[in-house]
Structures are given as structure tokens and as C-alpha cells.
Amino acid sequence: MVTLNRIYTRTGDAGATRLADGRKVSKADLRVEAYGAVDETNACLGLARLSTGGELDAILARIQNELFDLGADLSTPARADEAPGSVLRILDSQVERLEGEIDALNAELPPLASFVLPGGTPAAAALHLARTVCRRAEREAVRLVEAGEPVSGPALRYLNRLSDLLFVAARYANDKGAAEVFWKSGATR
Known part of the structure; x- marks a missing residue:
């Protein structure tokens, strides 16, 4: 007998x-x-x-794995009385690792002399798309904070650094x- 694992629950229908x-x-x-973005x-x-x-x-x-951790972090409102390690949260060490990777990748690139358009190779174009979506996720998380909802500081910093990393990665x-x-400023006038 085959047991079906339904993906739908109908609990979100309303x-x-x-x-x-x-x-x-x-x-x-x-x-x-925020966690949807x-x-x-x-x-x-x-x-x-x-x-x-x-x-x-x-x-x-x-990073893909860490984004699931970040989604869990954002889906769990931070509490002042939260015991360390009791909830899956993004850590400052993860933000610091992104900074190290940004620096390492950037060290192999020529200095920028102009704004970069999204494009070039297929990988770069896809990374630029990921960067813009990440920036939206960051804006959504900031809106959450501005609405008075608790969000962990490392989660916000992670989103900010991730968009920087995705720019450098592109x-x-x-x-x-x-x-x-x-x-090329004004090139099509």
C-alpha cells in the first residue's frame, strides 16, 4: 500500500x-x-x-542553507527573555563569515570605475537578480522592525551583508x- 504525503493542508485557504x-x-x-522574500x-x-x-x-x-535558518529566525519573533540557543537564530559569526568572503572575492576584482549593469555572464545576471530580491527582503525586515515587531540584530545585518556579497559575487x-x-551615463539621449 502506498501512503501519500499530501503537500496541501487547506489551513491557509482563508x-x-x-x-x-x-x-x-x-x-x-x-x-x-520578510521571510517570504x-x-x-x-x-x-x-x-x-x-x-x-x-x-x-x-x-x-x-548560504542557501543559512537562508532557511534566516527564515526560521524571522518566523519566530525575538523575545527579550529568550534563552541563548533556544531558538534558531542567525549568529554574528555568520555575518562575519560573509564579510570575510566579500573581502576575499573583492580582492580578486578590479576597482569599480562606473556603476555595473546587471548582466554579463548567466551566473552574474542570476546573482544580480538574487541581490535585488535580497535587498527587498532586507527592506521587508526593516519594515517589520519599524512596525515595532522584534527581529534579531544579526538577522538584519546578515541580509545587509548578503546583498553586498551577492553584488561582489556577480x-x-x-x-x-x-x-x-x-x-554609460546619458548614452541613449
Whole structure:
């Protein structure tokens, strides 16, 4: 006998979902928007990884896993009385690792002389897309904070650094800058 594992539960049919702490909220809730944008970022990275390899692919694979951790972090409102390690949270050490990777990748790139247009190689274009979606996830998380909802500091810093890393990674994926497409101010007037 085959047991079917249904993907649908029908519990969200009326437009509600549950956060990790069990609280029922609208699917349009700011918190759901924030971790939803993180999920979109992750999907963009999956697409980018189809065209990357080596060290960059290893970095992106680790980040994809960390984005699930970040989604869990954002889906669980931070509490002042939270015992360390009781909830899956992004750590400052993960933010610091992103900074180290940004510095390492950037060291292999020529200095920027102009704004870079999204494009060049397929991997770079996909990484630029992931960067813009990540920036939206960051904006959604900031909206959450501005609405008075608790969000862990490392989660916000992680999103900010990740978008920086994705910019540098896109440049790196453009043959270490050789295939970059630069903005030409007023060129089409």
C-alpha cells in the first residue's frame, strides 16, 4: 500500500498561516512578507548555482542553507527573555563569515570605475537578480522592525551583508570583472 504525503493542508485557504511560535497571522503579515522574500532570494540562488562552480558555488550552497535558518529566525519573533540557543537564530559569526568572503572575492576584482549593469555572464545576471530580491527582503525586515515587531540584530545585518556579497559575487562571476557591463551615463539621449 502506498501512503501519500499530501503537500496541501487547506489551513491557509482563508489567507492565514502560523508563525513558528504558533501565532496565527495573515499571509500578508509583515513577518510573512520578510521571510517570504528570504525564500525568494534562496530560489534565485538556486538558479544562479546552475551556472557557477568551484569556490563560489560552495559559498552559495552554504548560504542557501543559512537562508532557511534566516527564515526560521524571522518566523519566530525575538523575545527579550529568550534563552541563548533556544531558538534558531542567525549568529554574528555568520555575518562575519560573509564579510570575510566579500573581502576575499573583492580582492580578486578590479576597482569599480562606473556603476555595473546587471548582466554579463548567466551566473552574474542570476546573482544580480538574487541581490535585488535580497535587498527587498532586507527592506521587508526593516519594515517589520519599524512596525515595532522584534527581529534579531544579526538577522538584519546578515541580509545587509548578503546583498553586498551577492553584488561582489556577480562581479566575480563576470570573469572576475572582465565581462562586466557598465552604465554609460546619458548614452541613449
